[in-house]
Structure formats: structure tokens, C-alpha cells
Amino acid sequence: MQVPPARRSNRERSDTTRQALLGAARALFVARGYAETATPDIVAAAGVTRGALYHHFEDKAALFRAVVAAEFEAVAADIAAAAPAAMDPVAALKSGGAAFLAAMQAEGRTRLLLLDAPAVLGRAGVDELDEARGGLNELQLGVEAAIAAGRFPVVPARPLALLLSSAFDRAALAVADGEAPATMQTVIEAVIDGLAADRTDPAGTVRL
Amino acid sequence: MQVPPARRSNRERSDTTRQALLGAARALFVARGYAETATPDIVAAAGVTRGALYHHFEDKAALFRAVVAAEFEAVAADIAAAAPAAMDPVAALKSGGAAFLAAMQAEGRTRLLLLDAPAVLGRAGVDELDEARGGLNELQLGVEAAIAAGRFPVVPARPLALLLSSAFDRAALAVADGEAPATMQTVIEAVIDGLAADRTDPAGTVRL
DNA sequence: ACTTGCATGCGTGCAGCCTGTATGTTATTT
DNA sequence: AAATAACATACAGGCTGCACGCATGCAAGT
Structure with a gap:
């Protein structure tokens, strides 16, 4: 018919x-x-x-941009789905990092967001899309909370968030390349714990 | 004539x-x-x-690879030129980071090495060139020294070196994008100090 | 309700450019 | 002088972006 x-x-x-x-x-x-x-x-x-x-x-790059935007959306959704929310700022950063690491393991996500996107859209273009749907902003808020709570050293929050974000990205890449997730998570926590440990020093501990 | x-x-x-x-x-x-x-x-x-x-x-990519290789060489040379050498491992990491940050400010270096290279040569390809002339290896040795000296937590050195390298890269990018070098250096030192501060805790300090 | 006019969604063909290779030519080495 | 290295030139295939054409959905007027 x-x-x-x-x-x-x-x-x-x-x-x-x-x-x-x-x-x-x-x-x-x-x-x-x-x-x-x-x-x-x-x-x-x-x-x-x-x-x-x-x-x-508009062109091939615009199509790619749309794909990347959707991917950021998906990452944000995956993380939100695993969010335990309210806890102390340092623990929140650690669990957020773990959630990010897991979310980034979706097929092809690291290549799309961490390898091709910066070259095609430029660093600024990527950050724009990232921020549009949480990403960097979320992390920056977490850092600010940790600083405000006196758990992190008093440094500019945005730059520190950038560095942590970059470290998370690299960790995700390493896992995607076969490194054990537990290993990368351990190292990430060591970095975060370090920042936190630093804090209690002048006030709360006595150095011998 | x-x-x-x-x-x-x-x-x-x-x-x-x-x-x-x-x-x-x-x-x-x-x-x-x-x-x-x-x-x-x-x-x-x-x-x-x-x-x-x-x-x-062989092709356009091979030419690019050669350009990138030369650039890594130049970065290594710039850093070596500013090397104060022998000092305590943690201070060495900090001064090395500063030297790297400064070296990466050469015109176009961030775009070449941090934006285009990963996309064109792949992460593995970049790491290969980087390691061929110091780069990552140098950093890994520094991390291992800090761990061996008991100044850093005992974590796998290579992964930690990867994360630190990534943070350094992002810092260089930020500076190239107009951020104050002093700010990024401060934040980097906070991260390194954090890792170091962590260490003296169980043995050398008393938490109140 | 009908049709008239316009906008939207999409297919096709074309022009320009770019890459990689094959082939030819000149300079150098042996 | 033969062989080989260093280049120059010409060509084939493929890709991007645009111009143009066609058909269908849609809004308005009557």
C-alpha cells in the first residue's frame, strides 16, 4: 500500500x-x-x-558545537543524577570529582570534550558551553564554599577552580586511556585533602 | 649583476x-x-x-609534529636556563612550575602545545614528544623525590605528575589569556603546599 | 472553507580550495 | 658519468560552503 x-x-x-x-x-x-x-x-x-x-x-563547526553542547548537558545531567548534595564543602568536592570522573567515561566523551573541542571551538568557546550548563561554575561555587568555611586557603576561587577542573579533566582522560579509576580518584583526593589540610594548620594544629 | x-x-x-x-x-x-x-x-x-x-x-601533520617537537625543545631549554637546581623537593617543584609558566608565555606556545597539538597528534602523541625532551619525566622525578623525602603523600607518582602537569598547563593558558601570572603562581603554590602540608601531619604535628 | 502568498525544510549542482602523489628537472655526490 | 638528492610542476580526488530550485506547511483574507 x-x-x-x-x-x-x-x-x-x-x-x-x-x-x-x-x-x-x-x-x-x-x-x-x-x-x-x-x-x-x-x-x-x-x-x-x-x-x-x-x-x-551554519557550518560544520556549528554542528560540532551543538554536539558538544549536548554532551555538556549530558555530563551535567549524569552528575546531577548522582548528587548526594548537602555535605561539608571538602567532601562535596571529592564526591563531585568522583561523579565527574564517572560521567566522563561515557563512550567518546573525553575525545569530544577534552581533545577536539578545545581545538575546534577554542578554549574560550569550550568554557562558554561548559559554564552555560553548570560545569565550571558549579566547581567554582564549591571552591568558594570551601574557602568561606575556612577549609581551603584564601586564594582567588576562579583560578583555583580552573586548575582543579583541568586536573579532573586529565584524570578522566587517564581513566579513559586505561588507568584504574580508583588510582586517579585517590590522587585527586590527595590534592583536595592537601588543600584542606593546609587550612587547619595555622589555627588548629601545632607544628613540632 | x-x-x-x-x-x-x-x-x-x-x-x-x-x-x-x-x-x-x-x-x-x-x-x-x-x-x-x-x-x-x-x-x-x-x-x-x-x-x-x-x-x-611526509605530510602536513608531520610538519606540525616537527614544529611541536622543536617547541618542546625550546620550552625545555628555557626552563633549563632558569634552573637553580639542587634544593628541597617541594621548593624545586614550585620553582619549576614558575619556570614552566614563564617559558610557556612565548608567543603562540600555548596555542601550539596545549590547543592544537592534542587534537592533531592525539594525547599520546603529545606526551611522547613531551617526554622525549624532559617535560613529564622531569616532573615525575620531582614528584617521586618529594614522596621519597616524605614531603608528599604516598600516591602513584606518575598519575600525580599528570594531574600537576595538567594544572600547570591550564595555568599557562590562563596567563596567556590575560590572567596575572602572580595569581596563577600563588594558586599553584597553594596546591603544592597543600600536598606537602598534608605530609607533616601524622608525624610532625598534633591536631587539636 | 478556499486559495493566495509567503516562509520553511530540504535536495541538487557548482565553484573554489586543499591535500597528497606522480612525474619531470636541476644540482650534487661518488 | 651514473646515481641520487633536492626540489618544481602538474594532476586527481575529495571536501566545504553557497546558490538555486522545489515541495510542503502555514497564515490571512475573503
Whole structure:
């Protein structure tokens, strides 16, 4: 029997093709990297034409940006899903780090967010997307809380958050490359504990 | 008057064109990034033809790899030039970090080594070049020394070195983006001091 | 309700550029 | 003088972004 073009609203059509493009693009970007992935391959996998791609996205980089934005969203969601919330600031940083480490192990996530994204979108572009959905801001708030509670040394919160974020990223990369998660988690906690231990020193301990 | 082709040895010819290519490529990679730099532009700037480029380098990525390798070499040289050498392990890490931070401020170095290199050569490829000329190994040795001296917590040295290296990188990036070097240095020292402070705790201090 | 006009979603073809290689030419080494 | 290294030139294939064309959804007026 004939299939009458199944009258769909424009909104529906757009959404489905956008999703198809984003899905196909993500898979190929992960498998081959941004530079090695050609738009003809993407649209073939998505079952549409290049016309559709360039109708929905300004260019190949814009498509990539959309994929990365969705990925940040997913990371934030994964972390939020595992959030125990209210606890002391230092413990919160540690458990947040663990949650981040776990969330980043989703297939291809490290390549997408930590390898290709900075080169394609620039560091600033990545940070923008990251901050748009929690990420860095969340971490900075955690650092500020730890400082305010007197558990961390009094240093500029944003720069410290940047360094910690970078360390978390590298840890995620190491795990994705085969390093034991427990090992990286241990080292991360050593760094955080260090910052915290530092604090109690002048006031709460006596050095012999 | 005529310029007789000035008989030059093959070695000389190769060296000069290689240098011209590396120099021109570096400048363009820094100015526009790897992906946006075309080989025709590189050879035009170098005053040779694409034939020469593909005679000396397997492909565009190989040329980039050579540029990156030279840059790591330069970083190592800059750091070595500022090395005060023998001091206590923790102080050595701090001064090493400062030297690294300063060395990375050379024009375009952060873009080359921290943004494009990971995407083009892969994390493993970058680490390989880095280790080939000191870099990570140096840092790992420093960490091992601090641990051996009982100044750092007993954690796997390599992973900790990775995290610290990553933090240093991010600090260099921040400074290149306009952040005050003193600020980043302060934060880095806070992290290192934290790791060190941690250590004296069980043995050398009494917690009240 | 109908149709008229416009906007949206998408397919197709084209122009320009870029990479890598094959082939030719000149200079150097042996 | 033969062989080889250092380059120059020409070419093939592929990719990106845009211009254009077509069909369908949609909003308004009557």
C-alpha cells in the first residue's frame, strides 16, 4: 500500500532531522575525530542530504558545537543524577570529582570534550558551553564554599577552580586511556585533602 | 649583476629549507591554527614550493609534529636556563612550575602545545614528544623525590605528575589569556603546599 | 472553507580550495 | 658519468560552503 507522506508539522520534521544529524555526527566525530569526519559521511549516516545539514547549522563547526553542547548537558545531567548534595564543602568536592570522573567515561566523551573541542571551538568557546550548563561554575561555587568555611586557603576561587577542573579533566582522560579509576580518584583526593589540610594548620594544629 | 647559484652542499640546502619551512609553518599555525593553515600559504611564506615541503615531511601533520617537537625543545631549554637546581623537593617543584609558566608565555606556545597539538597528534602523541625532551619525566622525578623525602603523600607518582602537569598547563593558558601570572603562581603554590602540608601531619604535628 | 502568498525544510549542482602523489628537472655526490 | 638528492610542476580526488530550485506547511483574507 502507498505511504501518504504522513503529514508532519514543520516542527516535527525539523526536530527529527536535527536529532538524526546530531546523533550521526556525534558517532562519527567520536569514531574518527572532527577533522577526519566529512559532512557527506555525516548526512549519509543520518539519512538526509547536505542541504538539510546546512539548513539547520551554519557550518560544520556549528554542528560540532551543538554536539558538544549536548554532551555538556549530558555530563551535567549524569552528575546531577548522582548528587548526594548537602555535605561539608571538602567532601562535596571529592564526591563531585568522583561523579565527574564517572560521567566522563561515557563512550567518546573525553575525545569530544577534552581533545577536539578545545581545538575546534577554542578554549574560550569550550568554557562558554561548559559554564552555560553548570560545569565550571558549579566547581567554582564549591571552591568558594570551601574557602568561606575556612577549609581551603584564601586564594582567588576562579583560578583555583580552573586548575582543579583541568586536573579532573586529565584524570578522566587517564581513566579513559586505561588507568584504574580508583588510582586517579585517590590522587585527586590527595590534592583536595592537601588543600584542606593546609587550612587547619595555622589555627588548629601545632607544628613540632 | 648575476648571482651565480652559489654552490651549496646538499646538507646546507636541506637545512635551510627545512628551517624556512619550520619557521613559516610555526608562524602560520600560531596565527591561524593548524586546520586553518593551508600548505600553499606555508610554502609561500617560506619561499619554496609544495614539492619541497612534501620532500622533507611526509605530510602536513608531520610538519606540525616537527614544529611541536622543536617547541618542546625550546620550552625545555628555557626552563633549563632558569634552573637553580639542587634544593628541597617541594621548593624545586614550585620553582619549576614558575619556570614552566614563564617559558610557556612565548608567543603562540600555548596555542601550539596545549590547543592544537592534542587534537592533531592525539594525547599520546603529545606526551611522547613531551617526554622525549624532559617535560613529564622531569616532573615525575620531582614528584617521586618529594614522596621519597616524605614531603608528599604516598600516591602513584606518575598519575600525580599528570594531574600537576595538567594544572600547570591550564595555568599557562590562563596567563596567556590575560590572567596575572602572580595569581596563577600563588594558586599553584597553594596546591603544592597543600600536598606537602598534608605530609607533616601524622608525624610532625598534633591536631587539636 | 478556499486559495493566495509567503516562509520553511530540504535536495541538487557548482565553484573554489586543499591535500597528497606522480612525474619531470636541476644540482650534487661518488 | 651514473646515481641520487633536492626540489618544481602538474594532476586527481575529495571536501566545504553557497546558490538555486522545489515541495510542503502555514497564515490571512475573503
